[in-house]
Amino acid sequence: MITVEQRTEFRKHFRYNVGRRLVLDKIVKGAVFVCVLVAIVPLIAILVNVFSNGASALSWEFLTQVPGAVGSDDPGGIGPAIQGTLVLIGLSSLIGVPVGVMGGIFLSEYGNNRYGRTVRFFNDVLAEFPTIVIGVFTFVLIVLTFGDFSVWAGSFALSIIMLPIIMRTTEESLKLVPVTYREAGYALGIRRWKVVFTIVLSSARSGLVTGILLSVARIAGETAPLVFTILGSSQFIQDFSGPVDALPLRIWRLSSLPYDSAVAQGWGGAFILIIIVLSINIGVRYLFLQKKGQTLLKFRKLGSV
Amino acid sequence: MISVKMKKGSSITDKIFKYVAIGAATYVLVIIAMIVINLTTGSAQIWQQEGISFLTGSDWNSVEGRESYGAAPYIMGTLVNAGIAMAISVPLSFGIAMFLSELAPKLLRTPLAMVIELLAAVPSVVYGLWGLLVFRTYIQNWIEVPLHNLFGDQSIIFAGTPFGLDIFTASVVLAIMIVPTIASISKEIMLAVPNSQREAAYMLGATKWEVFRIAVLPYSKSGLIGATILGLGRAVGETMAVTMLIGNATGAAAFPSSLFAPGQTLASIMANEFAEASQGGLHLAALIGVGLILFMMAFAINVVAHLLVSKVVKSHEGAVLA
Amino acid sequence: MMETMTKVPLKDNSTEDIKYKLIAENISASYDGIVTVKNVSMKFRDRAVTALIGPSGCGKTTFLRCLNRMHELTKNATLTGKVLLDGEDLYSNKVDPIINRRKIGMVFQKPNPFPTMSIYDNVACGLKLNGVKDKKIIDEVVEGCLKMASLWNEVKNDLKKPGMSLSGGQQQRLCIARALAIQPEVLLMDEPASALDPIATQKIEEMIQELKKEYTIIIVTHNMQQATRVSDYTGFMYLGDLVEFGETKQIFENPRNEITAKYVQGQFG
Numbered sequence: 044m045i046t047v048e049q050r051t052e053f054r055k056h057f058r059y060n061v062g063r064r065l066v067l068d069k070i071v072k073g074a075v076f077v078c079v080l081v082a083i084v085p086l087i088a089i090l091v092n093v094f095s096n097g098a099s100a101l102s103w104e105f106l107t108q109v110p111g112a113v114g115s116d117d118p119g120g121i122g123p124a125i126q127g128t129l130v131l132i133g134l135s136s137l138i139g140v141p142v143g144v145m146g147g148i149f150l151s152e153y154g155n156n157r158y159g160r161t162v163r164f165f166n167d168v169l170a171e172f173p174t175i176v177i178g179v180f181t182f183v184l185i186v187l188t189f190g191d192f193s194v195w196a197g198s199f200a201l202s203i204i205m206l207p208i209i210m211r212t213t214e215e216s217l218k219l220v221p222v223t224y225r226e227a228g229y230a231l232g233i234r235r236w237k238v239v240f241t242i243v244l245s246s247a248r249s250g251l252v253t254g255i256l257l258s259v260a261r262i263a264g265e266t267a268p269l270v271f272t273i274l275g276s277s278q279f280i281q282d283f284s285g286p287v288d289a290l291p292l293r294i295w296r297l298s299s300l301p302y303d304s305a306v307a308q309g310w311g312g313a314f315i316l317i318i319i320v321l322s323i324n325i326g327v328r329y330l331f332l333q334k335k336g337q338t339l340l341k342f343r344k345l346g347s348v
Numbered sequence: 349m350i351s352v353k354m355k356k357g358s359s360i361t362d363k364i365f366k367y368v369a370i371g372a373a374t375y376v377l378v379i380i381a382m383i384v385i386n387l388t389t390g391s392a393q394i395w396q397q398e399g400i401s402f403l404t405g406s407d408w409n410s411v412e413g414r415e416s417y418g419a420a421p422y423i424m425g426t427l428v429n430a431g432i433a434m435a436i437s438v439p440l441s442f443g444i445a446m447f448l449s450e451l452a453p454k455l456l457r458t459p460l461a462m463v464i465e466l467l468a469a470v471p472s473v474v475y476g477l478w479g480l481l482v483f484r485t486y487i488q489n490w491i492e493v494p495l496h497n498l499f500g501d502q503s504i505i506f507a508g509t510p511f512g513l514d515i516f517t518a519s520v521v522l523a524i525m526i527v528p529t530i531a532s533i534s535k536e537i538m539l540a541v542p543n544s545q546r547e548a549a550y551m552l553g554a555t556k557w558e559v560f561r562i563a564v565l566p567y568s569k570s571g572l573i574g575a576t577i578l579g580l581g582r583a584v585g586e587t588m589a590v591t592m593l594i595g596n597a598t599g600a601a602a603f604p605s606s607l608f609a610p611g612q613t614l615a616s617i618m619a620n621e622f623a624e625a626s627q628g629g630l631h632l633a634a635l636i637g638v639g640l641i642l643f644m645m646a647f648a649i650n651v652v653a654h655l656l657v658s659k660v661v662k663s664h665e666g667a668v669l670a
Numbered sequence: 671m672m673e674t675m676t677k678v679p680l681k682d683n684s685t686e687d688i689k690y691k692l693i694a695e696n697i698s699a700s701y702d703g704i705v706t707v708k709n710v711s712m713k714f715r716d717r718a719v720t721a722l723i724g725p726s727g728c729g730k731t732t733f734l735r736c737l738n739r740m741h742e743l744t745k746n747a748t749l750t751g752k753v754l755l756d757g758e759d760l761y762s763n764k765v766d767p768i769i770n771r772r773k774i775g776m777v778f779q780k781p782n783p784f785p786t787m788s789i790y791d792n793v794a795c796g797l798k799l800n801g802v803k804d805k806k807i808i809d810e811v812v813e814g815c816l817k818m819a820s821l822w823n824e825v826k827n828d829l830k831k832p833g834m835s836l837s838g839g840q841q842q843r844l845c846i847a848r849a850l851a852i853q854p855e856v857l858l859m860d861e862p863a864s865a866l867d868p869i870a871t872q873k874i875e876e877m878i879q880e881l882k883k884e885y886t887i888i889i890v891t892h893n894m895q896q897a898t899r900v901s902d903y904t905g906f907m908y909l910g911d912l913v914e915f916g917e918t919k920q921i922f923e924n925p926r927n928e929i930t931a932k933y934v935q936g937q938f939g
Contacts, residue, residue: 045814047884053811054853058801059553061769068555075451078443079460082527086467089478089524145372153369162373165380168650171578172383173585175615176646179639180383183390187627203379210376236365264471267587270619291473295588298477306481313474324469328462454745544782548845550743552796552852553772562795566786 090317097314100307106315110277110293118304121312123279124293127194130280131273131289132259134198139205140255146206147213148239154214163214170207177203178268185272192274194283200268208258216250217243253327260323264316266291290316383643391637393630402637408599410624410631417634419614419641421602425515426613426645428604429590430583432519437527437583438576444527445534450560461535468528476592479521480513484593487520488512492608507606511595515604515611518594522583530579537571538564570656577653584615585646591616614642678879680718680902691716691886692774692856697736697751699729701744706732708910709751714856714903719878719887721901721918723894725938729910730890731779734858737888738774739767755856772800775849776858780865781841783833783848789816790829792844796852811851819847820877839870846877857881859889863896875900894934898922906930 045053108120150163181200186192220243228238244251269275274286275296290312297309394402398417405418448461492510499506508514541564549563565572595610598621602612612620618635625632692714699707706729714720722730735741737753739760753760760770783792793812802808812829816822821843825836833844842862849857859878863871878887878900891897897904897918904921906914906929914921914930925931932938 045811045818049810049814050853050884053802053807056802056804056807057797057853058803059769059772060801061766064555064558065766065768068557071557071560072451075443075447078440079447082440082444082524082531083460083463085483085524086463086528088482089467089470089475092478092482093474142372142375145369146376149369149373153366154373159373162376164654166376167654168647169376169380171581171646171650171653173587173615173642173646175585175587175618176383176387176639176643179390179618179636180386183386183636184382187390206376206379210373234359235362239365260469264469264473266471266473267615267619270622291471291588294473294477295592298480298592309477309481313477316471317474320469320471321466324466542782544778544780545784547740547743547776547778548782548784548848550740550768550771551738551776551849552799553768554799555768558799562799563784566784569786 096310100311135201138202143209150214151217175267178271182271197273212254216247387640393633433522436523441530444531449538476589484512513595533575574656587615721897724907775854815847
């Protein structure tokens, strides 16, 4: 027990230093505030620059025409790049979405074991791979084998980037569906696959859509893997086995050209790309995520990756 | 989780369904294995030619007949570039995370968090474009030239003519890019610290900062380390913005010596030189070999990060990440 | 089992010379726009246990959190009124809340030891925070406080072990030791035994009797038996109002208010 005398003795040792501690507190708060400013200013500057420089480049011709000859008076447009990006998104979704959703179903419905944990772990690691490595891999696997850069190669590379995002968001949204829903299905004698496809998937619909859209936003802006797989082109797609253009690739090429018109077009391309990416991200957040507060975290993490 | 066992007479469709799901999951492992195999076979030629000196050498010559490749400068360049970027972005990110989780008034918190998350979604090539066309001028005129004039060529780290396309610019833009990632993950980790922990510290008479130091920081430490390593993994593998800004030096010249000298990273040498390499040649094999090195680095970093993160998830329920 | 415990009588029972340690005047509090405490005034006697009872949602916890300026940390919280500690207003603009919080220790509903710290550090961290550097003094205080929280015998050989390795009841007593270490003058307890089993509860109640000899203790509880066992004064709150306040015996045996009577007879709550 502490006696009253002891307590008085103890109190003597307290040097509350309140003044100094409050000053330190203020300094830390100030430093934190400076951090926020320092980080936010360039980030806002990027958005402002892209919007102000990009908007002036926009026109119907810009969006639909093929690029003009380098350095000529007619800069042309970025039509093939937009077309290429849309086609690439479509084709890579054809592989990425079904495989990703099925993989997510495995993780959620059958993945509570060693194998499931292994897959989940490597899936997370794959989600963070440098995308240029995936580009080089696809180059060796497809481009070298078939002898040409192609829409197929680009789509395959992008599908690998989509896959882990969709798989993980699918798993997370399926896990949110209460077990009782499934049990209700089994109680009615419905087969397991039917329970998953009808009851579980439809309950988790908005989460699934969210994951898919966020993965689309992600691949829309990927450049590095495309350098190795589609090469770039100034024509609309003639043949899926040949080179194709894409928006981020075109922005990169334009940025390295020493002409003002090219730079202006680069800003224009960046503007469109950012509109696509941000509208998907904002739209998804408002449409789906507000309902599912708890899962927001995981979607955010993977989606904004 | 799902403890419902399959019934005895589970139909053939159920079995097919299960195997299709297993197949889809296995696809991930197959892809990773194929990445290793393809990068190894694709770069076999260079390893045969150069052996270990591909890792340690610094020659980079693609002129036929005098071909010689060593990736050491790019390995160093990658580490230095990512290191500087981390040194800038980690304190900033933790500051932002702390602001969002501990200090920001509610009115500011949601929009600011949203802006930061959206910025994490901005494509790399856009950061690169902005860095090249806008930021470069500012960094050159406001930071590099004054520092260079102040310290001159005698100082090692500020030597060289500041041109704006160098290791410094690339690192700063890289830092700007990874701030949103590290900040938003760290914020979630800090928010996952239960309020009862903060209250306990407040009860002892702690200031906001002391509450953070006593209650929040120890609780979220391993998660924050995980977030940092994830950021490092991204910094190491980041390609486009770095390629556009780092100045594209090759060979021994690419060894990072001065902040204001052009450099090269593993990722940027691949993006820069890929178009010049002819199929089947040694140059191409060298670039694929560079890809293999980058893969190994990123793989190791991410495995460590995820192991740390999964430890957080296990030890404190609720502190979830990715 | 519980009946074996004897309540420590108040030292000076002559009502002439009562010292009030803490006085709450006209406290109204709300959060998220919901008013949970309506104009409550209460006086807390020095070296006595005052219990706050009432059905859940009646505002007793919010009121308790107003007493050491913890309520304002809640999101969207508002508060009006005065709290006087030894005659000084806690809410005066001149005093930073951190100065007064350390004079008023608090024990929370759920045990919340710092999970990364050892048992020793959990108790010692408040001392280090307040500038105690002498290792010998820290050792003494840690031992003394763990004894006061009747935890010492159970943990004296495991002081280096993490606080989370203890059982729920031990964790709660560790939290009490942590609160005592900063040598507060008032101890606020928010349903300290609600998450504990009967034996752990009894230990805590016995400890409260011990602590009463030196502290002003205010305890929120939904357990009426507990209130009769440990407290000298009781305040009954209902829907944010203080319905009745008086000596515990009177409140439970001879309530003046009809609602109080119904509540203590267990007719609602």
